[in-house]
Each structure stands twice: as C-alpha cells, then as structure tokens.
C-alpha cells in the first residue's frame with residue numbers, strides 16, 4: 001500500500017524510530033489504545049482505530065518537523081526541543097509547544113572534563129575546544145560565559161560529533177565535552193566528571209503551535225491519563241473520624257480524598273491518589289496517626305483534571 005497517499009485527513013504523530021525513548025513511547029501508545037502495525041522498514045504506520053498516522057523519526061529531528069508544522073504532534077526529549085529552539089534566529093517564536101511532561105527519559109546535558117585535569121569550572125573552557133552533539137545549546141551556554149550576545153563569534157571552539165562524544169577528550173580532540181548523563185556510568189568509564197549542567201531533560205509530548213483538532217485533544221487526553229495512572233497509586237485506609245483531619249493532610253488527593261462512612265461507628269474509609277514515589281512514607285505516616293487496613297492499588301488508566 002502507498003501509505004503516503006493515505007495520510008490525508010489524519011493527524012500526523014511523530015514518534016522516536018529508535019533509541020532510549022522508543023520503548024516507553026510504544027508502551028504509552030498501547031496504553032492509549034492507539035492500534036497500528038508497522039511494516040518492516042516503513043517509517044509510516046496508519047492507526048487502525050483512529051484517524052492518526054504515526055511517523056517514525058529520529059528523536060533529534062522531531063522538533064524540526066513539529067516546529068515547521070509538517071507533523072502535528074510528537075514525542076521527543078526536552079533537550080532536543082531546547083537544541084532546536086536554540087537554532088532559531090533571535091526573537092523568533094518556536095513552532096514547538098510542550099503539552100505534557102511524560103516523566104520518562106530523564107537525563108541531564110552536562111559539561112564534562114577529564115577527572116584528573118585542572119579544569120574545575122566551565123569558565124576555564126573559554127577559548128578551548130569543546131565537542132558535542134548539541135552545538136546550538138553549547139554555543140548559547142558559552143556565549144553567556146563569554147558575556148557576548150547569542151549567535152556572536154565565540155572564543156570557545158565548539159565542534160559537532162554525532163555520537164560517542166566521550167571519546168573526544170581521550171583522543172585529544174577536546175578539552176571538554178557537552179553530553180547527556182543519566183546514570184553517569186559512561187562519563188565515569190571515560191574518566192570524565194561533570195562541572196556544569198546546560199539543560200535537564202525528560203521526554204515531552206509536543207505539538208505544532210498552529211495545529212488544533214479534536215483528535216489532537218483526544219490523543220493528548222488519553223496520553224495524560226496513562227501518564228497519571230503510571231505516576232499515582234490509589235491509597236485506601238480506615239481511620240477514626242477524630243483523626244480524619246490529620247490523616248487527610250497526609251493524603252490530600254489530587255482534588256480531595258473520597259471519604260466513606262463505615263458500618264462501625266466513628267470510623268471512616270478514605271480513598272486518595274498518592275504519588276507512587278511517596279507511597280511508603282505516606283503509609284508510615286498514616287500508621288502513626290492511627291490508620292488501619294491500608295491498601296495500595298495500582299491504577300490501570302485514568303482521566304483526571
């Protein structure tokens with residue numbers, strides 16, 4: 001089938017074709033009931049149950065396609081959006097608009113130098129060689145350090161490489177690099193240390209500034225629902241009515257906790273959404289104020305404000 005001729009009337013949705021963000025994005029699509037089958041080697045897939053076409057693109061290219069309005073919506077890293085925006089002429093408004101922080105793909109774009117060297121501050125790299133895949137953000141970062149306007153000629157020499165940036169210092173190509181760090185393992189293995197942070201990043205859902213449609217809103221609402229379900233759990237417990245006020249301070253819920261009367265006099269049941277990462281501490285605190293029968297339930301999906 002000639003897929004390109006079947007795109008008319010469909011919302012175009014750019015998703016990472018490989019790399020760190022791809023699996024979590026595919027899981028998000030499954031959770032949002034976006035059904036498709038991608039033919040081998042094809043970078044376009046028609047969604048079976050919604051008027052949407054998925055376009056598989058490198059994460060680094062997605063902001064360009066979204067920014068120019070070639071695709072309506074996409075998932076990429078905030079670092080990639082920041083790099084794209086940093087290439088725009090001064091005063092030009094970005095065509096890429098962030099709709100939602102997706103929470104996964106967390107990493108930092110950091111200035112790194114040899115651990116054993118004498119550089120401890122990014123300002124010591126001014127006038128030296130810096131290697132990166134993020135040249136626009138690095139230009140902007142060093143322009144600030146040099147005290148010159150963005151886009152001006154810099155004393156610092158910033159060179160582009162497409163990958164394995166860490167090798168540049170060891171090979172004598174660079175005095176420092178600007179690259180992504182998640183666990184820090186790659187940095188450590190290369191004998192480097194971080195001395196500054198250019199941008200902190202997570203995966204984001206972005207839309208083209210001028211794209212507007214019911215299907216775009218529906219897709220964004222579904223994705224938001226899945227992300228909320230992943231972030232929160234439902235915490236239920238029983239508590240004497242006299243302790244309710246103090247307990248609901250511990251579990252205020254997203255809007256407000258649900259309180260139900262129990263058959264046992266002077267006791268109530270509370271049901272409240274709690275952030276997954278806080279739930280152990282919340283349970284410890286609830287026990288201290290007299291809660292019993294505390295249950296924590298996973299949320300399969302959600303629609304909340």
Ligand SMILES: Nc1ncnc2c1ncn2[C@@H]1O[C@H](COP(=O)(O)OP(=O)(O)OP(=O)(O)O)[C@@H](O)[C@H]1O
Pocket residue numbers: 018019020021058059060076077078079080105106107162163180181182183201202203
């Ligand atoms: N180590 C990491 N941990 C978490 N997220 C990362 C990491 N490296 C990259 N990312 C995120 O994933 C995005 C895509 O990076 P990734 O290297 O997976 O892309 P890619 O398309 O495979 O590119 P490349 O071929 O240059 O490696 C990055 O822009 C960043 O937002």
Ligand SMILES: O=P(O)(O)OC[C@H]1O[C@H](OP(=O)(O)OP(=O)(O)O)[C@H](O)[C@@H]1O
Pocket residue numbers: 162163164165166179180181182183184185186187
């Ligand atoms: O802090 P860590 O958890 O070790 O992750 C950081 C590494 O991950 C990314 O590289 P990737 O594996 O995508 O390969 P690349 O060097 O070819 O871009 C990034 O460029 C770092 O090299």
